[in-house]
Amino acid sequence: MDFENLPKGWLKKEDAKFLTELAGSVESLSGDFLEIGSWYGRSSVVIGKEAQRQGSLLFCVDTWNKEGWKKISKKLPKNRRSFQWEKVKDDVYQIFCENVDKNGLSRVITPIIGQSSEVRKKWSKPLRFIFIDGCHYYEFVKDDTRWRNFLVVNGIIAFHDYGGKSWTGVKKAVDETLDPDKHFRFFKQVGHLKSFRRIK
16 A cells, blocks of 8 residues: 555545555455545545455445535534635545555445435445544434444444534544444554444
8 A cells, every 4th residue: 555645635645555454454254444534535446446346346335526525514603604616616526536546456445426415324234444534513413323222233324523622523423322332342553543343
């Protein structure tokens, strides 16, 4: 894996290496890979390479557009609508697709345009690995933790930006949901990337 030439994004190189390790740890399991929140595809490429190596598929769920963010932000108080889409000049989805193609992952990665909660309502596939890096507000992270119900036994769910000062909602949602769930056990954490394994 070439960690020096990943698509642009916020995932640090150390996180990318850890993500590869986590995705690699589910090789013996059945099920597909899932990512919530893909943006330009930096983490998607990292996970996609592992899915490809394991002969599996990666489904990437994101709104990828201003309209999608508007729908999400309507559910938040005005003082918490901090994301400024007017500063984003790129066609984010197009760049994502280009990055997927450039890395030879077009047959591995399937983008699903939509809100995570809506996609989940129609989901039925078993999953071996889930990476949550969508909307970081508490309500949305808490809702995204419900994806864990699709994990096979010994599957991994990982959360980005856990414990960061800017996104306290991630830590709060994860602590409230995963820690008391007896089906899951803390697995590993590197920096602000925390993971859990399904044990039963």
